Each structure stands twice: as C-alpha cells, then as structure tokens.
Amino acid sequence: MSINPPSRIADYPIEDFFTARWSPRAFAMDTVSEQELLGLLEAARWAPSGLNAQPWRFVYSFRGEAAFDAILASLWEGNQVWAKNASALIAVVAKTTLIPPGADKEVPNPSYSFDAGAAWGYFAVQAHLRGWSSHAMGGFDAARAAEAIGMPDGYAMQAVVAIGKKGSVDALPEVLRKREVPSPRRQITDSAFRGKFAV
Numbered sequence: 001m002s003i004n005p006p007s008r009i010a011d012y013p014i015e016d017f018f019t020a021r022w023s024p025r026a027f028a029m030d031t032v033s034e035q036e037l038l039g040l041l042e043a044a045r046w047a048p049s050g051l052n053a054q055p056w057r058f059v060y061s062f063r064g065e066a067a068f069d070a071i072l073a074s075l076w077e078g079n080q081v082w083a084k085n086a087s088a089l090i091a092v093v094a095k096t097t098l099i100p101p102g103a104d105k106e107v108p109n110p111s112y113s114f115d116a117g118a119a120w121g122y123f124a125v126q127a128h129l130r131g132w133s134s135h136a137m138g139g140f141d142a143a144r145a146a147e148a149i150g151m152p153d154g155y156a157m158q159a160v161v162a163i164g165k166k167g168s169v170d171a172l173p174e175v176l177r178k179r180e181v182p183s184p185r186r187q188i189t190d191s192a193f194r195g196k197f198a199v
C-alpha cells in the first residue's frame with residue numbers, strides 16, 4: 001500500500017490508487033515491452049463512450065525508435081527536456097465522427113474528446129496499479145504531432161502521454177525539480193453542485 005503525501009488526502013474515502021497516482025517528470029531509463037504497454041492500453045479499451053463508438057486511438061513508440069524522436073520533437077521544449085527519458089510516448093487521438101446505429105454515413109461525434117479523456121484516465125490508473133507512471137501533455141505542436149504519427153483526416157490530436165518508471169529528481173533541470181511533487185486538489189464543493197451551478 002502506498003502512503004499519500006498530505007496534499008493527496010481525500011476528503012471522502014476512496015480507493016487509495018486514485019490519490020496515489022500522480023504525474024512525475026523524472027523517469028528512470030527502464031524499457032517497457034510492447035506486450036506490457038498493450039496490457040495497459042487494454043484498460044483504456046474498456047472505457048465507456050457515447051454510442052460505444054470508442055473514438056480513442058493510441059499511437060505508441062518506444063525510446064530509441066525514430067517514431068519516438070518524431071513525436072518527442074513535436075512537444076514544447078519544456079516537455080521535451082523530461083519526456084525524452086520516458087520508456088514510451090503515446091499520442092492519444094480521437095476520431096471526430098461516428099456512424100450512428102441504423103445510419104450509413106458519418107456524423108460529428110459530440111463526445112469524442114470526453115470519451116478519449118475517459119480512456120486515458122483508465123490507462124493512467126491501470127499503469128499506476130502496475131507500477132508505471134504516466135504523464136499527459138497538452139503542450140505540443142498539434143500539426144507537427146499529427147504529421148509525426150501520420151494522422152489521417154477526421155481525427156483530432158488530444159494529448160501525448162509519457163510513460164515510464166519513476167526516476168531520480170536529480171536528473172531534472174533545477175526549475176522542474178521543485179515541481180516534482182504530487183499536486184493538491186480544490187475542494188469537492190468547488191466542483192460539485194447540487195441542482196444549480198454555483199460560481
């Protein structure tokens with residue numbers, strides 16, 4: 001059982017893994033096998049989605065591969081400095097249209113982003129439960145990332161996710177070392193409202 005830092009104590013009792021998972025930047029130089037990575041993406045596969053359209057797509061590559069370097073190069077510099085040590089990078093992509101049941105042509109899927117987010121969440125939790133750390137990034141050049149993975153029309157880049165084993169903070173640039181701590185959350189009452197939105 002992991003021990004949560006003070007910033008990660010839940011107000012209401014929940015399973016420990018929710019608060020024990022966090023997004024580090026210091027990755028050790030471990031490698032992850034394709035089978036192991038697919039075993040984590042399997043959890044994402046079981047996320048719920050509107051009309052069960054499963055709009056998520058994952059394009060993964062491993063450190064040392066040209067495809068890894070290509071997606072790494074699409075990240076903002078501030079992400080590249082730490083993401084370069086990840087064991088794998090995963091571009092999370094979503095299909096923006098679907099064919100509704102009984103129809104024969106594609107229509108816009110209003111929940112593609114919501115659904116891809118749910119899938120990433122499942123992946124992150126499964127990775128944590130297997131001793132891996134993951135870190136999502138929105139800080140990238142979307143056009144460059146799309147080109148790096150050969151993304152076809154009709155899809156939208158959602159995030160790039162780094163995965164690896166937690167490493168030593170000493171390997172991080174000074175400015176990031178200070179930020180290498182699990183983050184707190186605002187109160188549940190600031191996010192959950194009964195009946196009407198409260199600002």
Ligand SMILES: Cc1cc2nc3c(=O)[nH]c(=O)nc-3n(C[C@H](O)[C@H](O)[C@H](O)COP(=O)(O)O)c2cc1C
Binds near residue numbers: 022159183
């Ligand atoms: C969609 C998305 C985009 C993010 N973009 C970045 C990013 O570009 N760089 C970064 O260092 N962290 C990024 N993060 C990580 C968040 O900052 C982090 O998840 C948040 O502070 C909560 O911390 P925790 O995951 O450790 O609980 C991103 C997370 C998500 C879900």
